[in-house]
C-alpha cells in the first residue's frame with residue numbers, strides 16, 4: 001500500500017508539473033487538471049486527513065520570528081493541519097513545506113496566510129486613503145507590489161481585500177475598506193484582487209509572486225449597528241443587494257480565490273451559519289469556485305450568537321453553511337470527524353470543502369514546487385525594494401485630499417525662516433503607518449515632522465511642539481504651542497487620531513476630534529492670527545475615518561486630509577505642503593458636521609419631504625443643517641477646473657443600449673493638476689424610490705494649465721438598472737438625469753430618455769432565509 005501510495009503521489013506531482021509548465025488557458029482555479037488532482041488525492045485520504053486540510057492555525061511571533069504554535073510541526077507530519085496564518089519567512093516556510101511534502105503521508109503542501117492589507121514591509125496608504133485617490137490602476141499596482149513583497153517571504157494567501165461598504169464612520173474598520181460608495185468600492189475591490197493575484201480571473205495564480213486574495217467580510221459586516229464592530233446588521237433586502245453585496249460580487253468576478261465569512265449576523269442569521277449567503281448567493285448565484293474561510297474564531301462564536309449549544313454543534317453549522325476552512329478555532333479539527341461518523345455531517349460536505357482547498361493549492365502551483373514562494377533571494381531583493389518605496393510615496397500623494405485652502409494659504413514657501421510644527425501626531429511614526437500594517441516598521445516610516453524637515457533647507461528653523469496629547473485632557477502644552485505659533489512664519493498643525501483609534505474593534509462613539517485637540521487648534525490659530533493676520537496656518541489631519549470638524553472648517557485657513565499614508569507619509573504630506581505635488585484626491589466618505597448626523601451618505605433616497613429650510617415639516621434637524629460638512633467626492637486642488645459641453649450620445653435610447661456621456665474639462669488655473677471627473681445618475685421616476693444619485697463613473701486625469709480634455713464615459717445596461725419590487729434586476733423606461741462634475745454635489749446635468757418596455761436583466765434574487 002505504501003509503495004502504491006508513493007508511486008501514486010509521484011504520478012500526481014508529475015501531472016501537476018507538466019500541466020503547470022504550460023500556459024493555462026483556463027483559470028487555474030477551475031482547471032480540469034486541478035479537479036482531477038484533487039479527486040485523486042481525496043481518494044487516498046483518511047477522514048482525519050481530510051479534516052486536517054480544513055484546519056488553519058495561527059502562528060505567533062517569537063524572538064526568532066513568527067513560528068507555528070507548539071506541536072505545529074507534528075501536526076504537519078500527521079496531516080492534522082493544512083495551513084497557517086501569521087507564519088512567514090522564506091527559510092522557515094521552506095522548512096515547513098519540506099516537512100509537509102516529505103514527512104507527511106500524503107505530501108500535501110501548506111498554505112501560509114497573513115493580513116496584507118496595505119503592504120507587507122513597505123507600507124502603502126490605508127485602503128480608505130487609497131480610495132481617495134480614485135485611481136484604480138494605482139490601487140491595483142500597490143496590491144501587486146504588496147503581493148510581490150509578501151510572497152517573497154513565503155506567504156501564499158492574503159486576507160484582503162476588505163470590501164465592506166461602510167456608511168457609519170463610528171465603525172473602526174471603515175479605515176480598511178473603500179468607504180461608502182458601491183461603485184467606487186466595487187471597482188477598487190476588483191483592482192485589489194487583480195493586484196494580489198497577479199491578473200484577472202485568477203489567471204496570474206501559479207506565478208511565484210501571486211497570492212490568493214480573500215474577499216471579506218461576507219456579508220455586510222460594515223453595516224454594524226451603532227458602528228460597534230461585530231454587532232448585528234439590520235438591512236432591507238433591497239439595500240443589501242443594491243449597496244452591500246455588489247462589491248463582493250465584483251471581487252468574485254475578478255477571480256478572487258477565497259472569501260471570508262463575517263462576524264455579524266444578518267437579520268438574525270450569523271454569517272458563519274448562513275447557507276443562504278455561502279451557497280445560494282455566493283456559489284450558486286455568483287458561481288464562486290474558490291474556498292470560504294471562517295473569520296478568526298467565527299465558528300466558535302456561533303455559541304454566543306445563540307445558534308449553537310456547543311463547539312460540536314457550531315462545527316456542524318459551519319460546514320453545513322459551506323465554510324470550508326476553520327480559522328484558528330480548531331473546532332473542525334476536534335469535532336468534524338466524530339460528527340461525520342455520527343451521521344450529522346455528510347462526508348460529501350467535507351469532501352467538497354477539501355477538494356476546494358486542494359484545488360486552490362494546485363492553482364498556486366504548490367504541487368509542482370512547494371518551495372516556489374520560499375526564496376531567500378527574492379526575499380532580500382523585494383523587502384523594502386526601492387521601487388516599492390517610490391510607489392508608496394506616489395500612492396500617498398495621490399491619496400491626500402485638500403479640504404480647504406482659503407486665500408491660497410497653500411502651498412507654503414520653502415524659503416520660510418521658521419515654521420512651527422505643532423500637534424500630537426506630528427512625529428508619530430506608528431500612526432503614519434496606519435493600522436493593519438503587517439510587518440511595517442515605525443522606524444522606517446517618515447512622519448510629517450521628518451518630511452517637513454527633509455523638504456526644507458538648513459536656513460529654515462523648524463520648531464516642533466507637541467501641544468497636547470491625542471485623547472486626554474491636558475492643556476499644559478498649550479502655552480508653548482501658542483508661543484511657537486505667534487513666533488513662526490508659518491504653522492502646520494498635525495491633528496487627528498492615532499492609528500489604533502480605527503481598525504478592528506476600535507470604534508468611536510463620537511467622530512469629533514479626540515481629546516482637547518480642537519481647543520489646541522483654536523488656540524494656535526488665534527495666536528497666529530493675532531501675531532499676523534495673514535500668517536499661513538495649515539491643519540494636517542491624520543485619521544482612519546471621516547471626522548466632524550466644523551470649527552476647524554471655519555477657523556483654519558487650510559486643511560489637508562492625509563489619513564494614514566504608510567511608509568512615506570511625511571514625505572507625501574511635505575510634497576503637498578510645499579507645492580512639489582498638487583493634491584487631487586477626493587473624499588470616499590461623507591464628512592458630517594456632527595456625530596448625530598450619522599448615517600450620512602450622498603446616495604440617500606429623497607423621502608417624500610426632502611429637507612427645505614422654509615418648510616418646518618421636512619426631513620431635517622432643529623439644531624444642525626442636514627447637509628454634510630464635506631460631501632462625498634469632494635476635494636480641492638491648487639488649480640481650478642471648469643466643466644463645459646456636457647453631452648450624451650443620444651437623447652433617447654432603448655432599454656439595454658449603452659450611452660456615452662462626454663464633457664470637456666479645462667484646467668482654468670495656473671498650475672498642472674489632477675482632477676477626478678465624476679459621473680452620477682438618477683432614475684427620475686421608478687417603481688421604487690431610488691437614491692437621489694449614484695456614482696456610475698469616474699476618471700482621474702492630469703491637465704496642464706489651460707489644457708482642455710474631453711472625458712467620455714460609457715454607461716452600460718447595468719448603470720440604468722435597479723431592483724424592482726420583485727427584486728428582479730430591471731431597466732425601467734423613463735427619464736434619467738446625469739450629473740457630471742467635481743464632487744457628488746455636481747450640478748451640471750443632462751437628460752436621457754430610456755424607451756421601450758421594462759427590460760429584465762436578471763430573475764429575482766434568492767429570497768433571504
Ligand code: BGC
Nearest residue numbers: 085115159216217295296504
Ligand atoms: C479579522 C480578519 C482577519 C483575521 C486574521 C480577524 O479578527 O476580522 O479581518 O483577516 O482576524 O487576522
